Amino acid sequence: MDKNTLLSSFGKWVLPINTEKINEQVKFLKQDYYTKKLTTGAYIKLLLFAQLHEFNSLHAISDALLDEDLQITLGFESISASQLSRKNNNLDPAILSTLFLDLVKKIQEYRHPSTRNLPLKIIDSSTLPLNLTNYKWAKFRKTKAGVKLHLRLVFMDKDTVYPEKAVITVAKEHDRNQLEVLVDDKEAMYVFDRGYVDYERFDRMTDDGYFFVSRLKKNAVIREVESFSLPEGSTVLSDKMVLIGSTQNRAENFFRLLEVVDSKGNVLRLITNRFDLEADEISEIYRSRWAIELFFKWLKQHVEIKHFYGMSETAIQNQIYLALITYCLHVLIQLETNSKKTLLRISRWLKAAIWKPAFVWIRRFEEET
Structure with missing residues (x-):
């Protein structure tokens, strides 16, 4: 300069x-x-x-x-x-x-808070709509076009988050296809929503030593193996070891299933392969997923990605x-x-x-x- x-x-x-x-x-x-x-x-x-x-x-x-x-x-x-x-x-x-x-590396030089020694990394995507007339190469529906920003966000604390890895695709690309691209660090705890649910990948991640917490779909088939007691005053409704999936489509590993209530009073079923954390810690980790929603909102409101040059x-x-x-x-x-x-x-x-x-x-x- x-x-x-x-x-x-x-x-x-x-x-x-x-x-x-x-x-x-x-x-x-x-x-x-x-x-x-x-x-x-x-x-x-x-x-x-x-x-x-x-x-x-x-x-x-x-x-x-x-x-x-x-x-x-x-x-x-x-x-x-x-x-x-x-x-x-x-x-x-x-x-x-x-x-x-290169800027991400500079950010990483600052100390990261961790969850039992594992940094918290949130995965999600956001679709950026485009005019089909001018962007035919990005068509994903009859009358719509768009690109999708697949992102991995590092949660340092409630005041500081930053994007660590980004993949830009056309909007028709399914989120699940990018999960293995965005999950590449065994020294991290990954958080992602039910759009990424894939039992085969859950098995592969667990076998390969990656830790995650996600949310199961309402129609997911589960079979309880063991129920864990909860500490007094816990906000978690239940904590179990389970097998997930039907006979035709099921995971081979045992997972941990927690039921929690969100801010709107809805019951959520959280799935994780970490058994060493307290139930309320898992709940709090998933709650941090809101940070990536706020990140995408900030991008769309305070820099220019609504009108493309x-x-x-x-x-x-x-x-x-x-x-x-x-x-x-x-x-x-x-x-x-x-x-x-x-x-x-x-x-x-x-x-x-x-x-x-x-x-x-x-x-x-x-x-x-």
């Missing part, structure tokens, strides 16, 4: 980006050949600025360059929407994917990765300042102090402590 950027709040925000690594990858993939103005580095800074301000079109991004401070940061005074479109459609998503994963699969993937990178940069500031302020407030303060010296922005965290 240039000296002008480093002196600003914006420069402080994007400082974790490893420009040297990006430049090496750009050179290897021959991305900036014959590019004089909108280099990959400038594109990333400009599009992150656009994500921060939730610009809904390339024309809005182009118009933003009336800002002289932005001009100084990027090194040019103007860029057309057509030039932005070409870059957006031609940039290899592998570059932004690598940048996203391009119609190609490449353009869609690049914009989604930029949204995830924006989130990770916010988390890094949150962790660096040891702040419990919401990411929304962090983002608002950043926009208010965007070209002011970085200490003006950071000082706000200390004043609000």
Whole structure:
């Protein structure tokens, strides 16, 4: 980053980006050949600025360059929407994917709370709707198109979560198909909803040493093997060892089945392969799944993934990765300042102090402590 950027709040925000690594990858993939103005580095800074301000079109991004401070940061005074479109459609998503994963590694350098020494990882997906007329390649129903963001979210605590792994597919891809891709760490406790229920995979995960807690469908067939006593004052209704599935479709391993009541008074049946935790611990672990719902809600409300800047699969993937990178940069500031302020407030303060010296922005965290 240039000296002008480093002196600003914006420069402080994007400082974790490893420009040297990006430049090496750009050179290897021959991305900036014959590019004089909108280099990959400038594109990333400009599009992150656009994500921060939730610009809904390339024309809005182009118009933003009336800002002289932005001009100084990027090194040019103007860029057309057509030039932005070409870059957006031609940039290899592998570059932004690598940048996203590099920021994840930086987040992981901070200490993670754990559940009996296992970090908590939540798996889910969210469908992003598209116009079928313009996105025929993403068709998944007669009149609908869309892409699906399959995500693994790490739960550090109720104030801090971050996306650790992302897979982008067309919307017709079933969630269960991505479970094995997203479950790859035996030193973790995985949480996912009933959309991922697959008895064969449950057996395979258990045999391979992966731990999970999920929710069974209402029509699931179960056979009780043993009932466990519950401590006085427990919020869990029942705790059992069971076999799950019918004769035609059943799991071979024994699992633990808990019945709990959700906030709406509904009885949920939770299934897990961990027998070493207290029943209420399992219940609390599953309750943490709400964090990924809030994460998807935050993405859709506070960065720009409702209006896409391009119609190609490449353009869609690049914009989604930029949204995830924006989130990770916010988390890094949150962790660096040891702040419990919401990411929304962090983002608002950043926009208010965007070209002011970085200490003006950071000082706000200390004043609000």
